[in-house]
Amino acid sequence: MTGGSRVCYATLEISSQRLKGHRDGLKGASNVISHSPLTFGGFQITSHGFPRLFTEIRSFSSQAGTKSSEEEDSNSDDGFSELESSTATEAIQEANKIGESVSEHELSEEDIDSGDVEAPQELELSDTETENSKRKSPRKRVSSALFNAIVAAPALSVGKIMDKWVEGNDVTLAVVSAAMLDLRKRRMYGKALQLSEWLESKKQLTFTEKDYASRTDLIAKVRGLKKAEDYIGMIPKSFRGEVIYRTLLANCVAECDVKKSEQIFNKMKDLELPLTCFACNQLLLLYKRTDKKKIADVLLLMEKENVKPSLFTYKTLIDAKGQINDISGMEQIVETMKAEGIEPDIHIKSILAKYYVSGGLNEKAENVLKEMEGGDIEENRWVCRILLPLYAALGRADEVDRIWHVCGSNPRLDECVAAVEAWGKLHNIEEAEEVFDKMAAKWPTLSSKHYSVLLRVYANHKMLSKGKDLVKRMADSGCRIGPLTWDALVRLYVEAGEVEKADSILHKAAEKSRMRPMINSYLVIMEQYSKRGDVHNTEKIFHRMKQAGYVSRISQYQCLIQAYVTAKAPCYGIADRMKADNVFPNKGLANMLAQVDAFKKNAVSDLLD
Known part of the structure; x- marks a missing residue:
């Protein structure tokens, strides 16, 4: 890597608390960022280095809240996948697209062979702007012969x-x-x-930095972050550049x-990448x-x-503003x-519409x-x-009917899925079932992912x-049931008041499958136990989430501590547990x-008991 392309992180370093200065530090951070592309409304730096409007945030945003699973889904899949990838033509560049931007409806649980089955990951994976946002419809591709050969012999x-x-x-x-x-x-x-390991071991291809990055990404997804970091140490030093470390950062x-x-971000700084x-x-997404x-700190770093x-x-910034219902701040960023x-x-427009709806600004949402839609919805069918x-979400059944009429005569699979979801939101179960039946008739080999949409409506x-009955129909059709179906089943039983049954289904699924359940599946059960003040079972689900490899977050601890509060029981050592989990x-x-601390017993309470 040439010195001319090197950009040092001159004055700032990320820490677990905030950005720290090294040479001249953040002494000037009390000034509001201005006269630069990063003068985002509402993200100004205060005298404490934090954005003024973000001081009251109480929980995580999209993937780990104690709110309902339906809300979780809407946050993690809100009309766009937070992936930013280039559509490169070179073979190795194609092969090393870390987390290709994919419509969720093109995936099936039969295809998933790793534990990475959370809601679609919010990863941005290239510095170039995504072409997916520029083209009007996804390009249809024919599966490669080599891929078909691999799929044909799964054992x-x-x-x-x-x-x-x-x-x-x-x-x-190319192959x-x-x-x-x-x-x-x-x-x-x-x-x-x-496949990557075979190619390297047989020396079939000459590996570049991007190939090593692809391997790093796959190891992180399949074997975990520690193994991926260990692998980086084995990569030839000349190939251990920014692409490698940003790949690991994205997985973290x-x-x-x-x-x-x-830590990885700071290591990149120390290596002068x-x-x-x-x-x-990636840091914006994380925060x-x-x-x-901490978002303001990253913006300040970008400016400097x-x-x-x-x-x-x-x-990312628009979504962050929308999540805290700061509509004016969101509009300022636009x-x-x-x-x-x-x-x-x-x-971005779909994000704006979503938050206008949630904020009760229906007229703005409709605009x-x-x-x-553009001038002609039939021309903009996609x-x-x-x-x-x-x-x-606006409650406009007439508009849903109008849009569906455009698709209805010859619907596409993703349109059918969207229609089932839409009619379900409008509480029109018959219409949702009718669309599903039309979808099942046109595509007899539907995956369990598509069944799960209607299953969620029922839940x-x-x-x-x-x-x-729908689950039985899935089994009869030969669908392989996986995390998405487990999640829908869990919610189905929870909503019916059968929390223990939901718990049992999830536990059996996790024990018998190589795929890990979605984090939402654990959270919805944990929340019910917490509301009851059932400390034992809340702790049990908390432990199972850790066993499944999910990082503990504030929302899990909120749910756990709420169980102790409801039970009026002391929660000994909880501060140390939180500290250990960072x-x-x-x-x-x-x-x-x-x-919780107020419930601790003292000598007098012991005598009274």
């Missing part, structure tokens, strides 16, 4: 399949690229890792591991989920190092973005939706799948009997801790 290792493959086929960059892209697209990370952020993410918008966006007060924000940067010559894409659930309406109490959690 065989990829190494054995490749040994046979080379007997009559060439292993070219490997297409297969790797298909494997990643379907989240078959284990198979993709085996995906796990919401604040401490590890900050270039400070890219990608790395900064959007965990501690919005002259790092220009990308479209993904604006998406205006700043436009002033910088960046027009909101369809996904955005009409703008998304946007229908985004509009359907948004109009449903939200406490229709336990219909839910059971979780620091916010104002709300501190108040709860004080309540």
Whole structure:
């Protein structure tokens, strides 16, 4: 890496508390950021170095709250996947797209062969702007022959399949690229890792930094962050550059591991690697989920190092503002973005519409939706799948019916899924079932993912009997039941008041499958036990989440401590547990801790007992 391309992180370092100064530090941080592309309304730096409007944030945003699973889903899948990836044509560049941007409806649980089955990950994976936001509809691709060969023999290792493959086929960059892209697209990370390992061991291809980055990403997804970090130490030093470490950083952020993410970011600084918008966006994404007060520190760092924000940067900031219902701040960011010559894409508009709806600004929401439609909805057919659930959230059954009419004669799979969800939100179960039946008739081999959409509708309406019948129909159709179905089943039984049954289903599923349940599945059960003051079972679910590899967050501790509060029981050692998990109490959690502490017995209470 040439010295001319090196950007030092001159004055700031991320710590577990905030950004720290090194040479001239943050002495000037009390000034409001101004006269720069990072003058985002509402994100100004105060005298304490924190954004003024984020001091009251009490919990995580999208992936780990104690709110309902339906709300969790809407936050983690709100019309856009927080992936920023280039559509490279070179084979190795294609093969090394870390977390290819994929419509969730193109994935099936039959395809998942790793534990990475949370809601779609919010990773931004390239410094170039995504072309997915620029093209009007996803490009249809034909699966590669090599990928088909791997899928056709699921019991065989990829190494054995490749040994046979080379007997009559060439292993070219294009072949490997297409297969790797298909494997990643379907989240078959284990198979993709085996393919990468075979290629290197057989010296079929000359590995570049991007190939090593791809391997690092796959190891992190399949074997964990520690193994991925160990692998980096084995990569030739000449290839151990910014791409490698940002890949590890992205995976740390995906796990919401604040401490590890900050360590990797600081290591990149110590190695004098270039400070890219990608790395900064990862921190923004992390703090959007965990501690919005730190967002301003990252923006200050970007300003000081002259790092220009990308479209993904604006998406993240707009979403962060929307999550705290700061509509004016959200709109200010949009205006700043436009002033910088960046027009909101369809996904940003869908975010705006979502938060206008949640904020009760229905007229503004409808204006955005009409703008998304464009002059001719039939010409802009691809946007229908985004509009359907948004109009449903507005309660506009007439608009849902109008949009569905555009699709109804020859619907696409993702449009059907969106329509089932929309009619479910509108409590029109018959219409939802009718759309599902049409979908099942047109695509007889639906995956369990598609069944889960209707199953969630039944769960939200406490229709336990219909839910059971649908699960039986899934089994009869040959669907492999996985995390998405488990999540829907858990909610189905929880909504019906059968929490213990939901707990049992989830426990059996986790024991018998290599796939880990979604974090929401644990949270919805844990929340019910907490409300009851059932300390034993709340602790049990808390422990199982850790066993499954989920990082403990403020929301889990809030739920856990609430169980003790409800039970009026002391919670000994909880502060030490939080410290060990690198979780620091916010104002709300501190108040709860004080309540629990008040229940501690003293000598007098012992005598009275």
